Amino acid sequence: MKTKSASIPTPARFEIVDDLTFAKKKHIKVPNSSLERLIFNSENITNVLTSKKELKKLRFDELSLLRDIRELVESNPDKFASLDDPSEFRREIRATVLPIYITTEFIRITQEKLLNELVRTTRKRKDQDSLMTALVFLQSHTDLDLPLEDNPLWEIIFNLSIKDGLKFVDFLTVLTEGIDSLKTNDPEALTRDPLILQKTKQICQWPIFWKILIEQKEILPFEELISSILRGSIMIELYFDELVHLPFYLFKLFSAELDNEDFLTELIPDGDKEDLAKQLYASILKCVEKDAHFLIPNLIQRIKLIQHRTRNSDQKEQLNLAVSTLESSDLLANNIFLITLIAAKISMRKYWENRRDRFFFFTILKNPLDSKNYFDYGQILLRQKEKKTAEQLFKCSIEIDPSSFWGYWGQGHYYYKVNEFPKAEQYLIQALRITQQAEIKEPNKFKRELFLIKDDIKRLRQAKVNLQIVNNPQIDMFLPKQAK
Numbered sequence: 001m002k003t004k005s006a007s008i009p010t011p012a013r014f015e016i017v018d019d020l021t022f023a024k025k026k027h028i029k030v031p032n033s034s035l036e037r038l039i040f041n042s043e044n045i046t047n048v049l050t051s052k053k054e055l056k057k058l059r060f061d062e063l064s065l066l067r068d069i070r071e072l073v074e075s076n077p078d079k080f081a082s083l084d085d086p087s088e089f090r091r092e093i094r095a096t097v098l099p100i101y102i103t104t105e106f107i108r109i110t111q112e113k114l115l116n117e118l119v120r121t122t123r124k125r126k127d128q129d130s131l132m133t134a135l136v137f138l139q140s141h142t143d144l145d146l147p148l149e150d151n152p153l154w155e156i157i158f159n160l161s162i163k164d165g166l167k168f169v170d171f172l173t174v175l176t177e178g179i180d181s182l183k184t185n186d187p188e189a190l191t192r193d194p195l196i197l198q199k200t201k202q203i204c205q206w207p208i209f210w211k212i213l214i215e216q217k218e219i220l221p222f223e224e225l226i227s228s229i230l231r232g233s234i235m236i237e238l239y240f241d242e243l244v245h246l247p248f249y250l251f252k253l254f255s256a257e258l259d260n261e262d263f264l265t266e267l268i269p270d271g272d273k274e275d276l277a278k279q280l281y282a283s284i285l286k287c288v289e290k291d292a293h294f295l296i297p298n299l300i301q302r303i304k305l306i307q308h309r310t311r312n313s314d315q316k317e318q319l320n321l322a323v324s325t326l327e328s329s330d331l332l333a334n335n336i337f338l339i340t341l342i343a344a345k346i347s348m349r350k351y352w353e354n355r356r357d358r359f360f361f362f363t364i365l366k367n368p369l370d371s372k373n374y375f376d377y378g379q380i381l382l383r384q385k386e387k388k389t390a391e392q393l394f395k396c397s398i399e400i401d402p403s404s405f406w407g408y409w410g411q412g413h414y415y416y417k418v419n420e421f422p423k424a425e426q427y428l429i430q431a432l433r434i435t436q437q438a439e440i441k442e443p444n445k446f447k448r449e450l451f452l453i454k455d456d457i458k459r460l461r462q463a464k465v466n467l468q469i470v471n472n473p474q475i476d477m478f479l480p481k482q483a484k
Contacts, residue, residue, distance in 0.1 A: 375406035
């Protein structure tokens with residue numbers, strides 16, 4: 001995966017058009033002819049759509065859009081592999097995807113927001129002209145029925161929607177390598193994965209599952225708090241990407257049964273339901289035992305924050321008891337509480353529809369046994385400054401496949417970010433050795449990764465030298481020019 005500081009100048013196959021317009025705009029003279037004014041106004045539509053508060057909402061759902069684009073490319077890989085021209089590549093995608101999103105309602109909302117903004121914009125002539133041009137493009141769609149993919153307004157909104165969505169994706173990879181980078185090696189997995197989540201949710205809603213939890217005496221300190229959570233009066237945030245081992249253990253539990261036609265059937269004897277509930281409990285417990293030490297300090301902080309905000313004395317007492325128990329050394333009680341929170345989160349819709357959670361499973365469950373998926377998501381979290389969670393994902397990547405370089409490479413990035421250079425170098429060198437061995441077995445398969453890891457090591461060593469110079473300025477006099 002590309003990192004921001006180590007990118008190869010590869011021709012962009014899927015670039016964001018509006019980024020290019022900013023660079024060009026400085027060189028454009030004041031337009032004279034009608035055609036020049038039209039072009040100038042068209043280029044400024046992007047500025048208007050990104051600077052005006054209400055117009056920022058004129059976007060397609062970014063995660064759905066990225067998913068639909070990926071499915072489109074996967075459904076006809078030969079066709080898209082032959083499209084070398086970036087504009088042709090984007091046009092073909094727009095031609096298929098836009099009809100799904102340009103609905104009558106979306107057109108109505110777009111027209112309403114553009115007109116409202118035009119009324120409010122009284123001083124800037126440039127913005128007024130751009131809004132008028134956008135309305136002309138809108139009118140050309142509704143009146144002339146021109147192809148959606150050739151309408152500049154829809155193209156700009158399409159590009160901006162993707163750009164917004166890339167905050168959840170490795171945007172450098174997409175920009176330099178195209179949509180192919182979002183593809184999974186096992187397309188069937190994407191159709192099967194929701195079954196794992198659905199089955200988990202199904203079991204978490206069974207009375208027998210909660211009976212197993214409630215019979216644990218360790219749940220007593222949390223009993224009233226759990227009741228409040230299930231009733232919806234208290235919500236404690238718990239993110240799935242903090243439970244990095246959960247997809248792996250759920251996959252191990254259900255993978256053998258995924259092809260069974262009766263996998264989701266409710267017609268299960270009570271005895272079998274009890275066995276399934278115990279198996280799910282054991283799987284979640286394994287995950288919790290791996291991740292609890294990392295998660296509990298964050299959880300305590302969240303509960304204290306809720307405790308500080310709540311005015312209900314009974315709820316304050318419940319939360320205080322929970323904090324006291326979590327801060328004690330009773331690991332089993334902590335584990336039971338976490339299992340209960342996870343079960344509630346999965347079985348309750350308002351927990352489940354969190355965008356961060358959906359995207360975690362969307363990324364990891366492409367293949368829970370592929371260490372690269374954990375590396376990919378960890379890189380996203382590093383960019384979002386969620387460093388400790390990213391570290392957990394890299395550790396999980398190593399656990400799942402210690403013979404792969406992805407987890408070691410990720411750990412190297414993590415320690416580099418937190419300025420622990422000796423550890424960073426250790427992990428990067430380990431990643432380099434494994435990658436070199438993989439490259440010998442399969443020539444050219446990991447050529448790009450090999451280059452990037454070497455470049456990471458080079459940058460790390462330069463950073464170490466720079467740190468030494470800061471601490472000991474006299475060293476600078478004795479360094480060769482290329483080391484400075």
